[in-house]
Amino acid sequence: ERRNPNETEFLQAVHEVLDTLTPVLAEHPEFIEGDVLDRLVEPERLVMFRVPWVDDENRVRVNRGYRVQFNSALGPFKGGLRFHPSVNLSVVKFLGFEQIFKNALTGQRIGGGKGGADFDPRGRSDHEVMRFCQSYMTELYRYIGSQTDVPAGDIGVGGREIGYLFGQYRRLTNGHESGVLTGKGTGWGGAEVRTQATGYGAVFFAQEMLARTGDGLEGRRAIVSGSGNVAIYVIEKVSQSGGRAITASDSSGYVVDEQGIDVELLKQIKEVERGRISEYAERRPGSRYVAGGAVWEVPGDLAFPCATQNELGLEGARSLLDGGVRAVAEGANMPTTPEAVALLQQSGVLFAPGKAANAGGVATSALEMSQNASRDRWDFAQSEERLQRIMRDVHAASYDASERYGRPGDYVLGANAAGFVTVARAMLDQGVV
Ligand code: NDP
Structure with missing residues (x-):
């Protein structure tokens, strides 16, 4: 705090990680002795x-x-x-x-x-x-x-x-x-599925999380915020998986479409015309636009916050609980405030932090780097399969770490712990650098 005054979001992210690491550090005193934490935050x-x-x-x-x-x-x-x-x-x-x-x-x-x-x-x-x-x-x-x-x-x-x-x-x-x-x-060198990867990956992660509890996406109502790259491909994959994504938003308001968001129309408005989400309601009979307001007031089984940081606070979390939400998977980075995360977890909602749930984008970027280095090109089906496998592994790594450190199903702890241990080991191996 002293070193980084006024850096609210940065301090929030650091706290979110460090606060969960206590059981990890208790098992790994070498990370304390090696001053890994002091170096990690700089x-x-x-x-x-x-x-x-x-x-x-x-x-x-x-x-x-x-x-x-x-x-x-x-x-x-x-x-x-x-x-x-x-x-x-x-x-x-x-x-x-x-x-x-x-x-x-x-x-x-x-x-x-x-x-x-x-x-x-x-x-x-x-x-x-x-x-x-x-x-x-x-x-x-x-x-x-x-x-x-x-x-x-x-x-x-x-x-x-x-x-x-x-x-x-x-x-x-x-x-x-x-x-x-x-x-x-x-x-000119781009990888297939990179555009879709973050959104698709978040849905794959949610499926893994639900499958552990004997549940699935079939027939489920999904509440999605945002209407950019991540939101569009969450909506597309939810509908391909038998669910129904019924909302999309931007910073001016949101739309509700009980038939399920028409992805082609959404892409036309956002990717081709670079328009606003209100235009969706003007062109899609049966849907409605709500100016201002938050998408969380719409009842649904699943929620995918896919716009920006701190967009889902306590009030939004309460609305989601009232609407019967069972799982929340973060497509955006840090969209849920710490208080809202705590409330959702205490209420028994499956909660996937962005670090794990939206990792499909960067993972596919790493596949793009591999293809560029080897001058290779993989097709769409092969790339999507790789993405799905990676998300399955990310889920397994997060779940296993949550179990290992004593809180099975706490994906916040699990993702932080699994990621941290990998990086901290590498830092120790490489000396004081
Ligand atoms: P886009 O620019 O494509 O879309 C952003 C969406 O979020 C728009 O609908 C935008 O609405 C809305 N939004 C942005 N800022 C605000 C705000 N302050 N209040 C309300 N709505 C807002 O971005 P992406 O879809 O790529 O990114 C969305 C989130 O996902 C971000 O948190 C990003 O860090 C994260 N992410 C993205 C990845 C990727 O591969 N693209 C990978 C991993 C995470 P408006 O047009 O009104 O601003």
């Missing part, structure tokens, strides 16, 4: 930089860019870039810190990092977004590389932005080092 490197660009009115704009290279004990730093006005040092550090454990949990050899800028892509033309991405990469390129640090997408950074970023990296470095970014187009 990023290896952090860069902040000016991003100047020119808008369509020929006015000069200035944003602030970030990249936090948190921990590379397991492999190159890996984690997305977020372009959103709320991005600041605390947000980037919280995301980078979480990423360390998530990446360890995937079983792939990748370290943790994250970056972004306080740029708001909303309402900006393609050319403005391109000029911003080019300026951002003109500074960032010095710090990244396929063996060093491999960024990807996050809020506000999708296929379009990765394309512009990669184009500029290629110009600056006079090479086609495809493994320097993931989430690329499938025609």
Whole structure:
């Protein structure tokens, strides 16, 4: 707290991990003796930089860019870039810190990092977004590389932005080092299923969690927040699995569609037209739009928070419980506040933290890196199967650790413990670095 004043989100993420590690540290005194914790909470490197660009009115704009290279004990730093006005040092550090454990949990050899800028892509033309991405990469390129640090997408950074970023990296470095970014187009080095991976993975994780209790997705109502990359593919996979996702939202409001969200219409509005979720209700008979308000007031069996941090608080958790929720799987990073997590867990709801449930995105990014390194290409079915297997393993690792440290079914403890032990061992092996 003293060292990181005003970094609310970062301190929340650190507390969330450290508070659960007591039983782990009791079994592993070597991690205390090796001062692993003090080193773990300090990023290896952090860069902040000016991003100047020119808008369509020929006015000069200035944003602030970030990249936090948190921990590379397991492999190159890996984690997305977020372009959103709320991005600041605390947000980037919280995301980078979480990423360390998530990446360890995937079983792939990748370290943790994250970056972004306080740029708001909303309402900006393609050319403005391109000029911003080019300026951002003109500074960032010095710090990244396929063996060093491999960024990807996050809020506000999708296929379009990765394309512009990669184009500029290629110009600056006079090479086609495809493994320097993931989430690329499938025609130029991108992996099949990367677009779908985070959302699909969250649903696979929920299925694993439900299966342990003899339950499944068949006929279940799912409440989904957000309408971006993660939300869209959660909705798609829920419906492919026999369930019904009946909501989607953005920062202005939400839609309810009792027939199940029409994924093709949702993709048309969000991915093609880059519109608002309210337009869905205008075009889909039988659905309705609720301005403001939170999606959690709609009753459902399952909930997938897929928008942003701290979007599901105590009030939302109470509404979900009133609506009969049985399982919550976080598609977003830290969307549930600590108080809400505690309430849901105490009430017997199966709770999957983002570190485990949304790890499918970065895991598939690691598969993209492998394909780039070997100049190979896997097809869609093969890639989805790999993703499903990885999510099964992430679930098993989290559940086993929850059992081992005395709280079977506590996936928060399980995911933190499994990820932490892997990273802490690697750090000890590598000496004081
Ligand atoms: P997108 O930019 O594609 O979509 C974000 C969605 O969340 C939009 O619907 C957006 O609405 C909404 N949203 C963003 N900020 C807020 C806010 N402050 N209040 C309410 N709604 C908000 O991002 P992604 O789908 O990629 O990311 C969503 C979450 O998933 C993030 O937490 C991200 O870190 C996490 N994640 C993403 C991964 C990926 O592979 N993309 C991997 C792992 C985690 P609006 O348009 O109104 O802003």
